Amino acid sequence: MNGTQQLLTHSLDTNEQTLRDYFTKTPDLVYCHLLIGEPKKRALLVYLNTLVDKNSINNNIIDPLLFETKQIHTIADIQLPIGSKSYTTKWEHVIQHVFQGETALFLDGDNQVLLLDTQGWPQRAIAEPQIESSLKGSHQGFIETCEKNIALIRRYLPHQQLKIEETTVGRRGHTPVSLLYLEDVAHPEVLQELKDRIEQVDVDTIVNTGELMQYIEDNPFSPFPQFLLTERPDAAVSNLLQGRIVIVIDRSPSVMIGPMTFITFFQTVDDYSTRWMIASFLRLLRLLAFFMAIFLPSAYIAALSFHYEIIPLNLLLTIGESRERVPLPPLLEAVLMELAIEMLREAGLRLPAPIGQTVGIVGGVVIGQAAVEAGIVSNIMVVIVSLTAIASFIIPNPDMSESIRLLRFPMMIAASLFGLVGMVIGFMLIIGHLISLESLGTPAGSPFAPARLRDWKDTILRFPLWMMRTRPLSARPTQLTRQKKFRK
Amino acid sequence: MKKCIYAILCFFIASGCGMKTQLDELTLALTVGLDEGKDGKLLVYSISPVFNKESKNIYEVIRTVGMTPRDGRSKANAFASGKIVGGKAQNIIVSKTFAKKHDMFSYLDVFFRDPKNSTTANFIVFDGPLKELMYIRLDDKPRLSVAIRDVILNGHINKQTTKINMLLFHRLSLDRAQTPFAPILKVHKGDLVAAGIALFNRQRKYVGSLSQKESPYFAILQKNIKPATSLTLAIKGLTKQKEYVSISVEHGEFSYKPSFRNGVFHFDVHMKLGVIVTESTTYIDMKKEKKKVEKWLAKEIQKQLESVVKKLQTYEADPIGFGLYARAYEYRQFQKQKSWSKAFAKAEINIRPTVEIISYGVLQ
Incomplete structure (x- = not known):
């Protein structure tokens, strides 16, 4: 509607008509006509009743207005027990604020509108974060407001x-x-x-x-x-x-x-409330998981397709026995199983909890046992796929975890075509990419590339908190000191 | 886009699919055996695991007649269900009669020259015709190749024999100052037994052997004591009867001092052995008689060591590496020798062990 650029008029009827022209097919828009003050003056209250707190409107707006005994000349004379309010003469503002759950009060003979903060849309109570469970930190998670x-x-x-x-x-x-x-x-x-x-x-x-x-x-x-x-x-x-x-x-x-930076996706805020040795161990575990999740299936493929020499003899015999009935080449076997586990994960993710359990059982039994007994895949492959899946779940950040899960497929193909050499090239490409990656113009590879040794205190190992006296340089902070030296 | 192309190009310089060695399509020769046939031809055996549940045997033995080991393998490929590869070879076995007649080094050449073969395989001499070993049926043992390897490794740890891998064999074969050696394996009443140490001369031909009993002394001379070397010694003690004392040598300090006097090499070998008494058939108060017992033990050990060295000298084999000391300390004289083996055979070797008893055991 081109009227939104326009200004309000002094006539309440014209204003109401403009509103009705604009809000067509908006059944939740309430027009509440009131007579306020002594002598009575016509006023119009407009709000979207789906977005407002009705208690607030009844008690804090309508009730005081009805019992208003003063004479009202302009809209500025109206005193209401609501903290946040503003005046406007522009239709554009009126419409935008009404859509955000505010209440507009029109007064006959005034071209100003009083906008009252009466927002009250449906919202969730503050609850425990769903995706990032908190062990030691606060159990309040962000909500939608x-x-x-x-x-x-x-x-x-x-x-x-x-x-x-x-x-x-x-x-x-x-x-x-x-x-x-x-x-x-x-x-x-x-x-x-x-x-x-x-x-x-x-x-x-x-x-x-x-x-x-x-x-x-x-x-x-x-x-x-x-x-x-x-x-x-x-x-x-x-x-x-x-x-x-x-x-x-x-x-x-x-x-x-x-x-x-890249490494921040392997840190959780819980690390800082855990004692440093344990936190460091967890950091190492996550980095190990990172490499396992990317390289384990491809290493299996590379070893079986090119470099049988690198497998110790006893393991080689076990693998040989386990693969004896498997008709598929290692790449297909691995891709099949990795896809199966990804499907299982995705299926379990979207299903409601009661059915979700069924997925786990079906997946566990069918893939874990039946596929092996039927001779489609080998035992070793099941172990590798499970290890990979668990390794990818250890990464605390879901986005990073998904990236890693995706990366292992090209790695598997590279390994099946070129063996360890392919894996190494793939790894070098990942490293090269990470070094050149930026986040908001700052290097995402920091503190490894560019090397900032001082910041390594909070990377692979988590040094004791009292040793980390400066903020990491990666975000280019203008003030470096985080804490004073108060402990030796 | 340019980056993408570089990334893809990266892969093209890598080795391609043609080099693929799919595990499923391979026949892993875990044990390779060389023997001489009736008419002087070379018999090449290879043992590889079979992973098929339907087949009765868990390994297959392929025997071919060839001019060289590689020739034998090429012929064996006609039999095998997959391409034969030696990258995982655990044992290279030659029969004693074969080793006696030929220079081993030239027959083992393929294992050194072709990098796809394993150089960490154990080199073993088999006492008897090789088919005795190859077609043995061990129902209570793992796959034959693994069983052979385990017997030798276990024998090595317990000092009942020794072990040598292909790389070490290669070095000892080429070193002027040393001669190669190898563990001996034999079949005794249907079982695999480690049976002492085979000695080779400068020409890498089998010349003789040390018995299983002499093996621990050989190990001591090699300074190879860890984890512990167990000896049972017969000593004539207080009762003047035959008595046995078993000891376990825990650690030792060695010094080999070579010198050259009057045209022969002299070696003064001093060793200080720390031992634990593990068994004694006599009732002597060891604590009181400690000095005496130590002396008896040292004397008996000396006797045994000297007999081992004597044996090595008669065979003109120096697997211990006396030549290394001679070369290091008496280089000029060493260089003058035409053949170290001959010089070694003439050398004077004095072995002076001293024994220190660390412990007499828990209960007596």
């Missing part, structure tokens, strides 16, 4: 340097996007880069955080994620303190964090 999510973060950082910048993305959705950062730590260039990229996004709407991520990431052809998605406020805060920027998107239960 931006304000609540910001509140969760602010609780950790009640500090004036925590800045929030709001903007909207999407022509239709007007998705509110908030950037949170520590002004004295986050690098202004990185922040500007992020803001520029978000500004350029011109889409209908952003339904979920993952969508925005794909629009603004550095290298869309990389298999690796370049932003971290988390639904844990403690993880977000931990990253804020490292000088990274948290992007909270309304209507989405996960927040996006950038710039990220």
Whole structure:
């Protein structure tokens, strides 16, 4: 409607007519006619009853208006017990705010509209994060409302340097996007880069955080994620303190964090609340899992197709016996099983919990036993596939875990065509890609490439917290000191 | 796009599918045997595992007659169900009669020259015609190749024999200062037995052997004591009767001092052995008589070691590596020798072991 650029008129009837022209086929839009003040003056209350808190409207707006005894000249004379309100004369604002669950109060003879904050859409209670279970950290997870999510973060950082910048993305959705950062730590260039990229996004709407991520990431052809998605406020805060920027998107239960490095996807915020030796062991375990998940099936294929010499004799005999009835070459055998386990995983993921169990049983019995007994695959292959699957589940970040699962298929093909040499080339390509990968213009390979030895304290091993006195350089923080030296 | 092309090009310089050696299509020659047939021709045996549940045997033995081992393998390929490869070979076995007649090195050449063959295979001498071993049926043992390997390795650990892999055999064959050796395997009442050590001369021909009883002393001379070397010694003690004391040598310190006097090499071999008494058939108070017992033990060990060395000298075989010491300390004299073996046979070797008893055991 081209009327949205226009201004309101002084006539209530004209205004109502404009509204009715605009909101056609909008049955949830409520027009509530009131006579307020002494002498009575006509007023109109407009709201979308699906998006408002009805209690608030009844008690805080309609009730005081009905019992208003003062004379009302202009809309500014109306006093209502609602904290957040604004005035506008533009149709554009009226419509946008009504769609966001605010209530518009029109007064006859006034071209200003009072917009009252009465939002009350359906929302979930704050609950334990579903995807990233928390062992030691907070058990509050982000929900679908931006304000609540910001509140969760602010609780950790009640500090004036925590800045929030709001903007909207999407022509239709007007998705509110908030950037949170520590002004004295986050690098202004990185922040500007992020803001520029978000500004350029011109889409209908952003339904979920993952969508925005794909629009603004550095290298869309990389298999690796370049932003971290988390639904844990403690993880977000931990990253804020490292000088990274948290992007909270309304209507989405996960927040996006950038710039990220490759190694941060192997860290969890729980690491920092675990004693350093245990945390270091877990880090090593995850890195081992990373290599296992990528290379184990391909190593099996390479060894069986090219380099039988590298298998110790006793294992070779076991493999030989186990593969005796298998009609498929190693590559097909491995791809078949890997696909089967991926299907199982995907099937279990989307199914409701009661049926999900059935998938596990069917998969376990059919693939684990029947396939081996039928002689389609070998025992060793089942062991390898299971190990690979478990290894990929150890990676704490689901995005990274999925990237790794995907990468092992090209690796398997390379191994079956070129053996160990193919695996090595594949590995070199991955390494080369990781070195050149960037996240918001900062190197994603940091602190390995470029090598920043000081930051290695928080990579393969997690040094004791009191030894990590500086923030990692990867996010280019402007203030490096994280803590004073207070312990020897 | 350019990057993509480079990435793909990377793979094209790699070795291709033609080099594929699918495990399923291979016949792994785990044991290779060389023997002489009736008319002087070379018999090549190879044992490979069979993974088919329908077949009765878990391994197959292929026998071919050829001019060389490689020739034999080429002929064997006609029999085998897959391409025969030697990359996982565990044992290379030659029969004693064959080893007596021929220079082993030239027959083993293919195992050194072709990099696809394993150089860590054990080299073994078999006492008897090889078909006795190849067609043996061991119902209570794993696959024959594994069983042979295990017998030799176990024998080596317990010092009942020794072991030598192809790489070491290669080095000893070419080294002027040493001669090769090998474990002996024989079949005794249908069972595999490790039976001492075969000695080769400079020409890599079999010349003689050390018995199973002499093997531990051979190991001691090689300074190969770990994990422990068990000896049973007959000593005439207080009672003047035949008594036996078993000891386990735990550690030792050695010094080999060569010198050249009056035209012959002299070796002063000193060794300090730390032993644990594990068995004694007499009732002597070891604690009181410690010094005496130590002396008796040392004397008996000396006797045994000297007899082993004497034997080596008569065979003109130096598997211990006395020549290495001679070359290191008396290089000029060593260089003058036309043949180290001959010089070794004439050498004076004094062995002076001392024994220190670490422990007498728990209960007495």
